[in-house]
Amino acid sequence: MITSEESIRGDIVEVGRRLYARAYVASNDGNISVRLDDRRIMTTPKSVSKGYMTPDMMVVVDYDGKKLAGDRDPSSELPMHLEVYRNRPDVRAVCHAHPPMATGFAVAGIPLTRAVLAEVITTLGSIPIAAYGTPSTAELPAAVRKYIKAHDGMLLANHGAVTCGPSVMAAYYKMETIEHFAKISLVARLLGGENLISREEVERLQGLRGMYGIAAPAPLCTDPNEIPADTQVACQVLEAPESAARLVPDVQLALQQASRDGEIRLTYGELTALIADAVKNLRE
Numbered sequence: 440m441i442t443s444e445e446s447i448r449g450d451i452v453e454v455g456r457r458l459y460a461r462a463y464v465a466s467n468d469g470n471i472s473v474r475l476d477d478r479r480i481m482t483t484p485k486s487v488s489k490g491y492m493t494p495d496m497m498v499v500v501d502y503d504g505k506k507l508a509g510d511r512d513p514s515s516e517l518p519m520h521l522e523v524y525r526n527r528p529d530v531r532a533v534c535h536a537h538p539p540m541a542t543g544f545a546v547a548g549i550p551l552t553r554a555v556l557a558e559v560i561t562t563l564g565s566i567p568i569a570a571y572g573t574p575s576t577a578e579l580p581a582a583v584r585k586y587i588k589a590h591d592g593m594l595l596a597n598h599g600a601v602t603c604g605p606s607v608m609a610a611y612y613k614m615e616t617i618e619h620f621a622k623i624s625l626v627a628r629l630l631g632g633e634n635l636i637s638r639e640e641v642e643r644l645q646g647l648r649g650m651y652g653i654a655a656p657a658p659l660c661t662d663p664n665e666i667p668a669d670t671q672v673a674c675q676v677l678e679a680p681e682s683a684a685r686l687v688p689d690v691q692l693a694l695q696q697a698s699r700d701g702e703i704r705l706t707y708g709e710l711t712a713l714i715a716d717a718v719k720n721l722r723e
């Protein structure tokens with residue numbers, strides 16, 4: 440399908456409005472780009488609120504980031520976008536924002552890698568955190584590089600999130616999914632922790648992707664520690680316990696891990712839940 444340049448400008452303006460309206464960006468934050476062809480990329484201008492852009496504001500650059508057309512200058516985060524396009528020939532658009540819930544997880548150093556929501560498992564899979572890099576330096580593209588082959592969305596440590604997809608709307612919707620997932624994860628953790636979806640059920644859900652026409656981001660892998668820091672990951676780490684039950688309480692997962700590592704790590708909430716459970720069992 441060939442999309443005209445004019446309609447791409449319109450889509451970028453619309454996505455900018457949504458990012459701003461949903462408070463995924465403040466002030467002049469965030470940037471959006473679209474691959475026009477094998478020579479040109481269209482991107483949002485720097486120092487402009489993404490909520491108030493007009494189609495004529497867009498900048499056209501080449502794959503080295505050199506400006507080809509437009510009155511304004513591209514965002515200083517453009518190298519991060521270029522890194523995504525270089526590594527993912529299938530990607531047509533990239534979206535970067537600072538949605539507050541997801542960015543909160545990124546600041547706390549907590550990745551969104553637990554198998555808890557069916558729609559997240561079928562679309563994004565897991566959402567890792569790319570290491571911190573000084574914005575607008577080569578550090579940020581390098582950090583993104585590690586995960587981009589296996590992930591369509593990731594958190595950026597102490598910064599925000601970046602997503603990509605086959606169109607600018609698709610990349611934006613992944614940003615929505617990440618923020619929605621972060622919100623739900625936070626609420627579940629405040630309420631005592633998530634029940635996790637079992638590995639068998641995760642495989643069943645991923646098997647359904649074909650039915651919805653969703654391309655699989657990457658196969659699952661089990662141990663994140665096996666991946667050296669400077670290597671590009673080729674698979675996704677998803678916390679999904681082996682279990683006969685389809686939903687596994689967080690506490691049980693902590694115990695499973697403990698039996699493997701020989702070490703028990705529990706939060707205060709998990710410990711209280713365990714004691715309450717034990718006392719209840721004694722009474723029965």
Ligand SMILES: [Zn+2]
Nearest residue numbers: 469536598599
């Ligand atoms: Zn940013």
